Every structure is written in structure tokens, then in C-alpha cells.
Amino acid sequence: MTLTLIGHDRRFAVEQAVFNYFPKRDGGYAVVKLSESGRLASAVIGYNGQTANGRAWVPPDTPPDNALRMAFYRAAKQLVEPPPWGALTGVRPVKKAIELLDNGQNVVKAMQRRFEVSPARARMASDCAARAAALRERLGPRDIALYIGIPFCPTRCAYCSFVSSSVERDAGLIDRYIEVLLEEIALAGETVRALGLRVRAVYWGGGTPAVLPPDRFARIADALGRHFEPDGLWEHTVEAGRPDAVAPDKFAAYRAGGAARVSVNPQTLDQAVLDAIGRRHTPGQFFAAYQQARESGFAAVNVDLIAGLPGDGAESFLSGLDRVLALAPENITVHTLAKKRGSAPPRPAAAETPGRGGSMGAMLDGAAARLRESGYAPYYLYRQKFSEGGFENAGWTKPGHECIYNLCMMEELCTVLSLGAGGVTKAVSGAAKGPARIERFFHCKYPLEYIGRRDTMKDSLAAFAAVMGDYANGQRIF
Numbered sequence: 001m002t003l004t005l006i007g008h009d010r011r012f013a014v015e016q017a018v019f020n021y022f023p024k025r026d027g028g029y030a031v032v033k034l035s036e037s038g039r040l041a042s043a044v045i046g047y048n049g050q051t052a053n054g055r056a057w058v059p060p061d062t063p064p065d066n067a068l069r070m071a072f073y074r075a076a077k078q079l080v081e082p083p084p085w086g087a088l089t090g091v092r093p094v095k096k097a098i099e100l101l102d103n104g105q106n107v108v109k110a111m112q113r114r115f116e117v118s119p120a121r122a123r124m125a126s127d128c129a130a131r132a133a134a135l136r137e138r139l140g141p142r143d144i145a146l147y148i149g150i151p152f153c154p155t156r157c158a159y160c161s162f163v164s165s166s167v168e169r170d171a172g173l174i175d176r177y178i179e180v181l182l183e184e185i186a187l188a189g190e191t192v193r194a195l196g197l198r199v200r201a202v203y204w205g206g207g208t209p210a211v212l213p214p215d216r217f218a219r220i221a222d223a224l225g226r227h228f229e230p231d232g233l234w235e236h237t238v239e240a241g242r243p244d245a246v247a248p249d250k251f252a253a254y255r256a257g258g259a260a261r262v263s264v265n266p267q268t269l270d271q272a273v274l275d276a277i278g279r280r281h282t283p284g285q286f287f288a289a290y291q292q293a294r295e296s297g298f299a300a301v302n303v304d305l306i307a308g309l310p311g312d313g314a315e316s317f318l319s320g321l322d323r324v325l326a327l328a329p330e331n332i333t334v335h336t337l338a339k340k341r342g343s344a345p346p347r348p349a350a351a352e353t354p355g356r357g358g359s360m361g362a363m364l365d366g367a368a369a370r371l372r373e374s375g376y377a378p379y380y381l382y383r384q385k386f387s388e389g390g391f392e393n394a395g396w397t398k399p400g401h402e403c404i405y406n407l408c409m410m411e412e413l414c415t416v417l418s419l420g421a422g423g424v425t426k427a428v429s430g431a432a433k434g435p436a437r438i439e440r441f442f443h444c445k446y447p448l449e450y451i452g453r454r455d456t457m458k459d460s461l462a463a464f465a466a467v468m469g470d471y472a473n474g475q476r477i478f
Contacts, residue, residue, distance in 0.1 A: 001018050001022055001026075001027065001028045001029060001047075002028070002029040002030070003015070003018070003030055003032070004029070004030070004031045004032070005032055005033075006031065006032070006034070007033050007034040007035065007036065008032075008033075008034035008038075008064065008068070010064065010065055010068055013065035013068050013089075014030070014032050014068055014069075014072060016069070016089040016090060017068070017069050017072040017073065017076070017089055018030070018072075019089075019385060020083060020085075020089045020390055021072075021073070021076040021077075021080055021083065021390075022047070022076070022080065023390075027047070027048075028045065028046055028047035028048070029045070029046045030043060030044065030045045030046075030072065030075075031043070031044045032068060032071065032072060034068060038064035038067070039057055039058050039059070039060070039062070039064070039067060040055070040056075040057050040067065041055070041056050041057075041064070041067035041068045041070070041071035042054065042055045042056075042071050043055075043068075043071040043074070043075040043076075044075065045072070045075045045076060045079060047079045047080075048079070050078075050079055052075040052076070052078035052079050053075055054070075054071045054072060054073065054074030054075030054076070054078075055071055055074065056068075056069075056070035056071040056074060058070075069087060069089055070087050073086070073087035073116070074087075077116075082116065083389065084117070084118045084120070084121045084361070084389070084390060084391060084392075085115075085117055085118075085121055085383070085390060085392070086111075086115045086116035086118070086121075087115045087116055087117075088111075088115050088117060090383070091382050091383045091384065091385070092382055092383075092410065092412075093117075093121075093125055093381070093383065093392075094125050094128045094129055094132060094380070094381060094382075094410070094411060095411065095412075096111070096115070096125075097111060097125035097126055097128065097129035098132055098133060098411065100129075101126075101129045101130070101133055102133075107122070107125060107126035107129055108123055108126045109122075111125055111126070120365065120368060124368070124378045124381060124392075124394065125381070127377050127378050127379070128378055128379055128380055128381055128411075131402055131407065132380070132411040135402070135404065135407050135413060136413050139200070139408075139413055139414050140198070142196055142198050143197075143198050143200045143414050144192070144197050144198065144199055144200065144414055144415040144416065144417055145199070145200060145201040145202075145203065145404070145405050145408045145409065145414060145415070145416045145417070146188075146199045146201070146202045146203070146224075146228070146416075146417050146419070147203050147205060147405070147409075147416055147417070147418040147419065147420075148181075148202065148203070148204045148205070148209075148220065148224070148419055148420055149205060149206065149207065149418060149419065149420030149421055149422050149423040149443075150204060150205070150206040150207045150208070150209040150211070150212060151206055151207040151420065151421045151422045151446070152173075152174060152177075152206065152207050152208065152211045152212075152447070153206065153207050153208040153241070153242070154208060154211060154242060154244060154245050154280065173447050173448060173451065174211075174212070174216065175216070176451050177420075177421070177447045177450065177451055178216055178219060178220065180450060180454060180457070181220060181419065182219065182220065182223050183454065184419050184420070184457050184461070185220070185223045185224060185227050185419060186223065187457075187458065188227070188419055188461060189226075189227025189228050190227070191461055191464065191465050192417070193229075194465070195465060195468050195469065197415070197468070198229065198232045199228050199229070199232065199417075200232065200233065200234045200235070200408075200414075201233070201234060201235040201236075201237070201404040201405040201408060202224065202233065202235070202237065202258075202259075202405075203237045203239070203403075203405035203406075203409075204237065204238040204259075205239045206241060207241070207422070208240070208241035208242050208245050209238055209239060209240060209241060210238075210240040210241050210242065210245035210246045210250055211241075211245050212250075213250075214249045214250050214252070214253035215253075217250070217253045217254065217257060218253050218256065218257060220257075221253075221256075221257025221258065221259075222257075224257075224258075225257075225258065233258070234404055235260070235261065235404045235405060236257075236258045236259045236260055236261065237259060237260075237261040237262070237263070237403060237405055238254045238259045238262050238263070239262075239263040239265075239302075240254070240262050240263055240264055240265075240293075241263065241264075241265055242265065242279065242281060243265075243266055243281045243285040243286040243288070243289040243290075244279075244280055244281035244285055246264060246289045246292065246293075247292070248292050248295075248296070251292055251293055251296035251298075252296060254296075254298075255296055255298070259298070260298060260299040260300065261298060261299065261300040261302070261403065262293050262296075262298045262300075262301055263301070263302040263303070263304060263331075263333075264286065264289050264290055264293055264301065264302075264303060265302075265303065265304035266281070266283065266286035266303070266304070266305070266320075267279065267304060267306045267309065267335075268305065268306065268309055268312060268316075268317070268320055269283040269286065269319075269320035269323055269324070270283075270311075270316045270317075270320060271283060272311055273309050273310065273316070276309070276310045276311045277309055277310060283323075287327075290303070290327055290329075299330075300329075300330035300331060300401050300403075301329045301330060301331070302329060302330070302331035302332070302395075303324050303327070303329045303331070303332050303333070304332075304333045304335065305317070305320060305321060305324065305332070305333070305335065305367075306334075306335045306336075306337055307334060307335065307336055307337065307360060307363040307364055307367065307391075308336060308337035308359075308360050308363065308389075309337055313359055314359045314362040314363045314366060317363045317366075317367075318363065318366045318367065321334075321366075321367055321370060321371075322370065325371075325374050328374075330397065330398050330401035331395060331397050331398075331401060331403060332371065332376060332395075332396045333393070333394070333395045333396070334364065334367050334371075334393070334394050334396065335393045336360065336364065336387040336389070336391040336392060336393055337387070337388050338384040338385070338387040338388070360388050360389040360391055361389060361391070364391050364392075368394075371396045375399070376396040376397060376398060377396065377397060377399070378394045378395065378396055378397075379395055379396070379397045379402045379403075379406075379407065380394070380395045380402075380403075380406045380407050380410045380411065381393060381394040381395065381410075382410050409426075412426060412428050412436055412438060413428070414428055415427050415428045415468070416428075417464065418441075418443060420443070420450070421443060421444050421445060421446060421447050421449070421450035422443065422444075422445055422446070423443045424440055424441065424442055424443065425440065425441040425443070425460065425464055426439070426440055427439040427440075427441070427464060427467045427468055427471070429471040439467045441460045441463055441464055443456075443457070443460060444457070
């Protein structure tokens, strides 16, 4: 879509709207104007031989981007089916819900009225905002979360764009990677102690952490116990990942290392879909892995599913969800397929993925109804740039089993210190009320790069310490 901006240069805000309503960007044009005061915006969109106009006004002291996005939305909804999140763009719609909650407004009504969010999504955002606000009250200014990145997988799935290396190809890197990670853990522990920070949540992600042999996992877990204070820890989670990577001895190692939460993620329980996306496991292996996790004594087990995988449909997806619900895990995460640039295309034999407002809506709306009927509620959600139909990824929980790390990370409630390759450290200040100040530190992406650049790891920790020290000296965090 060709863009013409008049009276402003806020291209990012407009491009966000284009991605939201015209994800294929297949032709058409848009002329988006902003008044000199920055309070009145208008948009003219031409698409598929039709033309539509939209206008929006915002009160004083309101960012002009709000007017631009709303004007674009009001024009776009005349040409395409409005997305479930209405005029909201960006990956964190719950942030707007938290803002409304802090201002004493009815979140559901305000999101429907101001942003034309669908009733179901407004309710989801309200539920998530309430849980985020409750955790925010528990968190102290010195509290942080810790992420341990294990960027290795048994094989690469067709839909995935995460930074990870296939064990089939790069198994020889694992021990070298662990040696550098242990060095970083020691330095990070020293930094955290010097700053007077407290780790409240530990989360192992990837990749697939379950590719680590039990003794390698134990080495890392032992280092965490030695270099960080375990007494103040509220939560320790291992996203074990694929069912074909776990085993009873690995679950035992997670429990011995202090983890009380674990994720086992089949993504689908349809064998044909598993084959289409390159997952080398069966539904039976998932059920066996889930049973092993239960027998290992975890307090909470999470199961991930993805809606919209190649060859899947609403009936198959919801049937798989019903089978998961019969197991009664504490958490179920429902993802929307996102076609990212780094992922491989689906196999030619796979059916076309459902698009905006079609089967995807039936999958997610059906899932929400079943989850609520089974006693689950959404507690965090986020959107991805190229997610099908503009829908969301949502974590659902039984009462009292929310994952603290997920809430902290998604809603930026506290600092998240990331260790290992592929992660991003977020230093957060001023999150108690109002907008937080956030500094990001991007780590080396790939295992080999991480192994060869210890200086980058050390520089990142030093920069993190300097920023956190500035927050403290400015009395914004302590």
C-alpha cells in the first residue's frame, strides 16, 4: 500500500495500522493528514476499487498517534472486516486496559466505546489487566525476573522463527554454550547482589530446554542456586517444550533444580498437522510426557496449542483442545499462527491457513468458550505483527496458577534480566503507576556468536548495571 503523509512524519504509527488492517499490503493507497495542532487527523484509503474516508479528534495532551490510528481505522473498517481488536494496534493491548483500570474506568465498556474492541476481546483484556494490577501490587521496586535462554531444538518446526539451533546439526555446541552461560550466571549474580535486587521468578525458555541432558541442566541449575539468592524466589518455570525431547530423568532434574512449573507443548494433537509442520512426535508421546510431568510432582503444568496451523481446521483444533482440557492442566496457552519472515513456508500438501475472520475466529472463540466453561480465565495476552486475522496469543489459567514471569514480561511490570543467546534484557523503572521507563539490551542471537563474544556479554551486563544504578540514583526504582 502506497502511503502519503501530510502535515506529519509519523510513518511508524500509520504503518502499524496498515499491518493491522491490510496485512498482505497488496496494492491500494492511503493519504493520512494531521492538523497543525496534532489533534485532528483524517485518512483517505483506496483499496480494491473502493474509497473510504475517516476522521478522528483527540483532546489536548493526547499523543497525535492516537488520532492518526483512529482516523485510519475508521476508513479501513469500511473496506475490510474490522479486526477483533478494533482500532488498537501494537502487541500489548492489555497496557491500554491497565491504563483504563488505573483511571477508575470500566475496562470492558471503555475498550468497546473508545476503540471498538469486540466484547469478547474487551473482556479478555479486562481479565488480564486485573491480574497484572494484582501482581504489580505484590512486586517491590527491587524485584526482578530472570530468563535463561537455551536456544537449541531437536529439529526446526516449519512455522517457527525463534532463534534456535537444531541439535541434529549443532549438538557439539551445547557444552561450549553451557560454559559461557555459567560464566554469565556468575557475573549476573554478582551484579544483582551489588544492586540489591531480588529475583522473584526464574524462567527457562528457548528453543527447547528439554534438549539438555539431565546432568547439563543440573550444572546450570546448581550455578543459579549458588549465585542467586533462592530464598526470595516465588516461581521457577522450565518450558521443557516438545514431547519428543522430555523423559522422566529430565523431569526429575527439573524438580531437583527447584522448578515447580513445567510446560509440555504439543501445539496440535492432529497427527497429519504435526507431520505437515515437521514435528517429529505423536499425540501419544505428548500424553505420555504429560503423565510423566504429573508423576514428577510439578505444582503447575502448562500446555501450548497453536490455532491456524497448516492443514488444521476449527473442528480438529477444538477437538484437540477438548482432549487437553480432559487432562486439567493448570495453564493452557492458545497461540495464533503468525507467519514470520524467518519461518519456512508450510509444505505444499498442507491446506491453506484460515484467514481473517474465518476459521481462525471460530477456533479462538470456540476455545475461549470451552476454557471459561472449564474454569479457566485469561491472565496474559499479546499480539504478533503477522498473526493471522489480527488475533492474539493468550495464556489461560486456573485460579491462583498464573505464571508470574509471563505477566512480568508481557506487561513490563518489573525488570527482566536475560541470560544466554537470543534474549533481551529489559530494565524497567517506574512501573508501579503510569508509563514505565524501559531500557533494552539485546544479546547475541545465535549460540556460536554468543560463545565467541564473551566481551559482548560482559558489556551488556555492565550497561545493565549502569542503567539500574541510574534508576536508583534518580529515586525511580528504590
